[in-house]
Amino acid sequence: MSHISSKGLYYTIFTTLIVLTGVTVAIARMDLGALNTPVALAIAGFKATLVILFFMGVKYNTPLTKVVAASGFVWLIILFGITMGDYLTRAWIGFPGR
């Protein structure tokens, strides 16, 4: 945790984040069909990863902190996956009374 990043690294991350924001806006104007939202989320996910690893310094944290930080997002995927797995498949199986 005593790791001190160089100012240059922070400026590089900052520039990348700004450029990717521009890319997000530009891509939103293109018609990618069903891919628009997944591409936007992929860029947002990459931006979030940069912030977590370098601005928040998780890259230089202890393994325990890394696992805890990752766990929040793992549980998020479980929440989204199981809930949508339920809602999206409800119409697949017919049952009496419906």
Add this chain to the structure above:
Amino acid sequence: MGQQLEASVLGMWVFLVTEVMFFGGLFMAYILYRSLYPAAWLAGSHELNEVLGGLNTVVLICSSLTMALAVRAAQVGAWMGQVVNLILTIIFGTIFLVVKYFEYAAKFEHHLVPGPHFDPARDPAQQLYFSLYFMMTGIHALHMVVGIVLMLIILRMAWKGRFSAEYYGPVEISGLYWHFVDIVWIFLFPLLYLIGKHH
């Protein structure tokens, strides 16, 4: 001191995981209702001002940079660097909230706030979109207010010279919170403002 800092950082991350789950519930509602009412989502998103949303995204990224530089200044024991970067962070955070105020005011003027005054010419399902818009950005804005108050406290401590290369935990921990709030916005901006811009 190193071990204390590690423990503090770990504790803050446990708190941030609960925050991820808290916002996660709202994102869950967003995914579900967008899948059920895709047309209402596109129509609702068209009413948002993407220029102001984009401006706020840039403002928050700037604030994250100054926050990271403030933590670095504390790590190397630079008083001036801490004070200047903390003040800049507070200013960027305030700009964000001022822009948000004007956006909200426009929504009220255009009868886009869910409830009895919602534009009757619109599909009622769009109220779901705007409910989630106000809930997600509102709770995010509340986190920004908390963050600014936190930064004012840290600024006061930094001003008094409380932080050094040996002791800078509070700056680091508050910085984690600030960056987290930035990350939430990184996802909110494309999901609320930019869907359906290609139509």
